[in-house]
Amino acid sequence: MKVLVVYSTKTKNTLKLAEALYDTIRYRKELKSITDKPDPEDYGFIAVGFWIKDGKPDSATMEFLPQIRDKEVFLFATHASAKNSDSVHDAMKVAKELACNARTIGTFSCQGEIPAEMMEKAAAQSPQPPWLADAPSAKGHPDKKDIRELVDFFNKLTI
Numbered sequence: 001m002k003v004l005v006v007y008s009t010k011t012k013n014t015l016k017l018a019e020a021l022y023d024t025i026r027y028r029k030e031l032k033s034i035t036d037k038p039d040p041e042d043y044g045f046i047a048v049g050f051w052i053k054d055g056k057p058d059s060a061t062m063e064f065l066p067q068i069r070d071k072e073v074f075l076f077a078t079h080a081s082a083k084n085s086d087s088v089h090d091a092m093k094v095a096k097e098l099a100c101n102a103r104t105i106g107t108f109s110c111q112g113e114i115p116a117e118m119m120e121k122a123a124a125q126s127p128q129p130p131w132l133a134d135a136p137s138a139k140g141h142p143d144k145k146d147i148r149e150l151v152d153f154f155n156k157l158t159i
């Protein structure tokens, strides 16, 4: 079986998770950016990493997920909002629904730091986006603990 770890990232937080997952996988494997448009049919198992944008998976991921058919997937994400917040649950639910042609065997998410200039841009909006209140606590994430949690969680799944 060949495993694909595919990631969508703007500021590289999600890339960090993708690289850690890739390193832990013992099957034949490939790590690809979603911008490379990998063909899901080339793989037996797919881990899809995305960032949450405006309450949903980013748009490249929204387009990719429905293309995965009849195989198992693992979904992982980074976001500014607190880890177990309703908004993160809602965004992950959207991702799972979009991946409905596949079987989601697990999900993981953690906070991801926002660059200062993006935070300033969001703060200047009216109304301010709801995730902005949690954004200061995203600083430094994903950190070593987040990555360890991801790897431990993933290694407990049978793929």
Ligand SMILES: Cc1cc2nc3c(=O)[nH]c(=O)nc-3n(C[C@H](O)[C@H](O)[C@H](O)COP(=O)(O)O)c2cc1C
Binding pocket: 008, 009, 010, 011, 012, 013, 014, 015, 050, 051, 052, 053, 054, 055, 056, 078, 079, 080, 081, 082, 087, 111, 112, 113, 114, 118, 131
């Ligand atoms: C335009 C924009 C919209 C965002 N929308 C959300 C959001 O709706 N919810 C959230 O929790 N985080 C939101 N974020 C924060 C990012 O999801 C977070 O920083 C993430 O780790 C970025 O991942 P990346 O570094 O892989 O691109 C937003 C960030 C930007 C720049």
